[in-house]
Amino acid sequence: MKKKILVVDDEQNIRMLLREELTDEGYDVIEAENGAAAISAIKDQKPDLVTLDIKMPGEDGLSILRKIREIDYDLPVIICSAYSVYKSDFSAVAADHYIVKSSNFEDIKKKIAEILSYQTS
Secondary structure (H helix, E strand, O other), X not given: OOOEEEEEOOOHHHHHHHHHHHHXXXXXXXXXXXXXXXXXXXXXXXXXXXXXXXXXXXOOHHXXXXXXXXXXXXXXXXXXXXXHHHHHOHHHXXXXXXXXXXXXXXXXXXXXXXXXXXXXX
């Protein structure tokens, strides 16, 4: 059975690129453009892992991360942000990993594969 990944990012281009990269890796990909859509997708579709942007209009990713932990504490979350400054934010510690966005998706693909391999072993 394919693993399901929820990509949460307000930028449509980022969601599209990540969806293509992850689909090519064999994952099912769900997208959410904001926190409300992300929480709804987690409740309805039960993803195996979430990639989460921090800087989004309205509710930011760290606030969404707190809600995710309340719903499913063990759901792996990778913060994927263009801003490395948030790495030192105490709230970001609740994520399983922090990746700084780049045009190269190899880091995030490797980290996703690593995290999901722990779930099956």
